[in-house]
Amino acid sequence: MNARVLICLAAVFLAGPVFAQSKGQLRLPEFATLADKASETVTVTLDANLLGMAARFLSNEDPEQAKAKKLVSSLTGIYVRHYTFDSDYAYPKGDIDGVRRQLSAPGWSRIVEARSKKENTNVDVFVLIDGEKAQGLAIIASEPREFTIVNIVGNIDLEQLHDLEGNFGVPALGIETGKKAPTEKTPTEKTK
Amino acid sequence: MNEKSPGNFEDELRRRLRPIDAPEGFAERLMAALPVEQKATVVKPLAARPSLRQFGLPAALAASLMVAVFLGVRVANDRALREEQIGIAASQQLMQALRVTSQKLDLAYEAVNNPPTAGEEENRS
Numbered sequence: 001m002n003a004r005v006l007i008c009l010a011a012v013f014l015a016g017p018v019f020a021q022s023k024g025q026l027r028l029p030e031f032a033t034l035a036d037k038a039s040e041t042v043t044v045t046l047d048a049n050l051l052g053m054a055a056r057f058l059s060n061e062d063p064e065q066a067k068a069k070k071l072v073s074s075l076t077g078i079y080v081r082h083y084t085f086d087s088d089y090a091y092p093k094g095d096i097d098g099v100r101r102q103l104s105a106p107g108w109s110r111i112v113e114a115r116s117k118k119e120n121t122n123v124d125v126f127v128l129i130d131g132e133k134a135q136g137l138a139i140i141a142s143e144p145r146e147f148t149i150v151n152i153v154g155n156i157d158l159e160q161l162h163d164l165e166g167n168f169g170v171p172a173l174g175i176e177t178g179k180k181a182p183t184e185k186t187p188t189e190k191t192k
Numbered sequence: 193m194n195e196k197s198p199g200n201f202e203d204e205l206r207r208r209l210r211p212i213d214a215p216e217g218f219a220e221r222l223m224a225a226l227p228v229e230q231k232a233t234v235v236k237p238l239a240a241r242p243s244l245r246q247f248g249l250p251a252a253l254a255a256s257l258m259v260a261v262f263l264g265v266r267v268a269n270d271r272a273l274r275e276e277q278i279g280i281a282a283s284q285q286l287m288q289a290l291r292v293t294s295q296k297l298d299l300a301y302e303a304v305n306n307p308p309t310a311g312e313e314e315n316r317s
Contacts, residue, residue: 044289046282053275054282065283068290080289114303123300141296150293 022076024128024136024153026102029095031081037091040084040146048076048154075154088144096142099149100124103138120144127156 035041046054051072058065072078083091103110103126112125121143128136134157139150 042288042292044285044292046286046289050278050282051286053279054286057276057279057283058286065287068286071290072286078286078289080292082292112300112304114300116303121299121303123296123303125297125300139293139296139300141299148292148296150289150296152293 022153023130024151025077026079026099026138026149026151028079028081028149028151029098031083031091031095034083034091037085038083039086040082042080042082044078044080046078051075051078071157074157075152077151077153079151079153080149082146082148084146086145090145091142091147093142096140096147096149099138099140103140108136108138133157 055069055072058069060066060069085091102108103124107128107130108126109129110124110126112123114121114123116122121141123139123141126136126138126140127134128138133155135153135155137150137152137156139148141148
């Protein structure tokens with residue numbers, strides 16, 4: 001009897017964090033062991049509160065920051081895991097596959113799948129569509145010496161994302177917004 | 193120098209110190225010289241000075257209030273400073289996250305917009 005109660009309580013406590021996750025938020029592995037192996041690590045975990053605080057300190061004078069401020073106003077989370085290594089494939093592919101499996105859930109759609117055998121580069125861009133709005137964006141990019149997972153959660157305004165094109169080096173992906181798409185930029189123009 | 197014998201000296205001293213009756217009417221004159229009615233002086237008791245004990249409780253309350261206000265202001269300042277530090281760090285992280293995102297979208301852009309040449313074995317969609 002007591003064991004059943006304990007199991008039920010454990011299930012409730014374990015299930016809590018799962019239900020607490022926002023729609024569109026992925027469960028990213030810790031990658032704790034990779035921090036020692038990686039020569040460069042970028043870990044960004046910004047929930048809604050931190051995004052709100054961050055937005056307060058973005059300048060309206062700086063065009064780049066002003067657009068970022070507008071973009072994040074409707075977001076509830078930005079999570080980035082980026083690792084660079086000195087040797088090829090020093091990262092566990094299984095962890096990345098685990099994240100990919102989450103993106104096979106209903107609602108997620110892959111809008112870009114790029115596989116380059118020449119450069120051994122894989123880039124996948126997923127969008128979680130709920131109704132007519134994008135509620136999540138995920139990018140999984142893996143190269144021999146680096147891999148990156150980006151998860152943007154919230155009411156993603158594709159028009160605002162479209163506005164970011166040209167800023168931060170965000171390229172035009174042909175996102176349909178009803179506006180005339182910008183002319184294609186030369187590689188030198190695309191760089192920051 | 194007249195030297196008096198001790199017996200004479202004592203006699204002379206006794207003679208000089210002998211009781212003499214007051215002149216007649218002395219008592220009446222003395223009483224007449226005195227004020228008729230002496231005003232009774234009212235000695236007011238000194239007003240009781242407020243002791244430190246009376247101020248003890250209000251002073252302690254005031255001191256506590258001042259300390260509470262001071263601590264409150266300090267805590268608020270510390271919190272504002274901490275929030276500012278967190279906010280600045282978060283904004284830097286946000287810009288870094290957007291840059292990483294843009295780099296990876298750039299890779300996707302390259303793959304989508306630069307189709308592989310005939311000789312290249314690339315699979316892009």
